[in-house]
Amino acid sequence: MTQATTLTPPRTHPLTKTGVGIGARHGLREVLGPCAWNRLPEAVRERFADSREAIDYAGAFEIVRASLLGRIFAGLGTLFGTPVAPRAGLNVEARVRVRPDAQGVAWDREYRWANGARHLVRSTKVVDEYGKLIEKLPARLCMPLDTFEDGGVLHFVSRGYYFDLRFGDLGLGMKLWLPRLLSPGVTHVEHVDLGHGWFRFTMTVMHPLFGEVFFQTGRFTACEELP
Numbered sequence: 690m691t692q693a694t695t696l697t698p699p700r701t702h703p704l705t706k707t708g709v710g711i712g713a714r715h716g717l718r719e720v721l722g723p724c725a726w727n728r729l730p731e732a733v734r735e736r737f738a739d740s741r742e743a744i745d746y747a748g749a750f751e752i753v754r755a756s757l758l759g760r761i762f763a764g765l766g767t768l769f770g771t772p773v774a775p776r777a778g779l780n781v782e783a784r785v786r787v788r789p790d791a792q793g794v795a796w797d798r799e800y801r802w803a804n805g806a807r808h809l810v811r812s813t814k815v816v817d818e819y820g821k822l823i824e825k826l827p828a829r830l831c832m833p834l835d836t837f838e839d840g841g842v843l844h845f846v847s848r849g850y851y852f853d854l855r856f857g858d859l860g861l862g863m864k865l866w867l868p869r870l871l872s873p874g875v876t877h878v879e880h881v882d883l884g885h886g887w888f889r890f891t892m893t894v895m896h897p898l899f900g901e902v903f904f905q906t907g908r909f910t911a912c913e914e915l916p
Contacts, residue, residue, distance in 0.1 A: 716793075716816035717836065717843075725838040730882040733843055736787075743788035748887075748909030750781045753800070759894070759902040762873050770827020773873075773903060774800050774808055785890075785909060792825065829853045831864075832876065847876040873902050886910045 717737045718726045726734065735741070755763060755777045763775040782801040787794060793815035800808045813825045814834075822845070824832040833848045850872045855862035874896035881889040887910045894903040 716820075717822075720816060720820055720822055720836050721838060728838050728841060729843060730841055732882050732884075732886070732888070733841075733880060736880075736888070737843070741787075741789075743786070745912050746785040746787070746909040747912040748783060748785075748907055750783055750800070750905050750907035751779065752904060752906050753778050753781050754901075754904040756899065756902050758896065758899050759873070762902065766827075769830075771808060771810055772812070772826040772828075772830060774798075774810055774905070776800070776802060776806075776808065778802060781907075783907060783909075784912075825853075841882070843880040845876075845878040845880075869897060872896075874899075883908065 716739065718734075718739070721729075736744075753774055753776070755774075759773075760775070760777075763773050766772045767775050781803075784799045784801070786797040786799075789795075790813065793813050795811065795813045798810045800810070802808075811827065815823050815825055817823055822834040822836045824834055824845075824847075826832065829852050830850060831853050832850050835844075835846045835848055837844050837846075849869070850867045852865040852867075853862075854865055874894050876892065876894045879889070879891045881891070883889055887908055889906065889908050891906040892903065893901065896902050
């Protein structure tokens with residue numbers, strides 16, 4: 690069974706508010722630190738550069754897999770914005786649109802199934818005031834991420850899930866954390882540069898008791914504006 694490699698991320702340090710904080714674009718150079726950033730292939734640095742404007746990618750997921758538990762999670766997810774693809778398949782055509790917005794960088798993944806159906810999965814990567822990356826999903830669901838480089842590969846590994854119930858400029862409210870066993874599990878995303886303008890996106894979600902819940906892997910390259 691194919692899955693992403695489990696790695697231990699290095700320590701990172703909080704950023705001051707004069708550095709990259711809330712509302713920045715990718716901010717990955719500061720999140721990773723200059724040494725790790727410079728170890729990434731040039732093409733990866735260009736894709737995640739703060740100066741990067743909106744861009745579209747085309748390609749296909751060779752594998753979109755989900756266990757029974759994964760399909761239950763995905764089905765429930767369609768009730769509040771589709772945080773993960775609710776179907777499984779092979780060689781699924783896909784389009785990805787990446788664009789900066791007021792919070793951070795929005796990633797829209799559109800899955801185009803063989804029968805003509807389409808599903809749009811949306812999330813926004815935001816750098817918080819401590820220099821950590823957070824993936825914001827629909828319904829105020831958030832996924833803090835450890836972000837690191839290993840062997841030229843960019844890794845994103847979840848550190849739990851919570852609903853952000855804070856409102857207003859003062860951030861009044863609370864973070865409602867999901868219990869570990871009631872969450873989908875640890876999400877591990879790898880961004881691997883393949884050269885010649887192509888990259889591989891691989892996502893594995895592992896539940897602590899039930900093992901693999903989701904697995905997706907596919908190849909993508911920049912394209913003209915999405916049709």
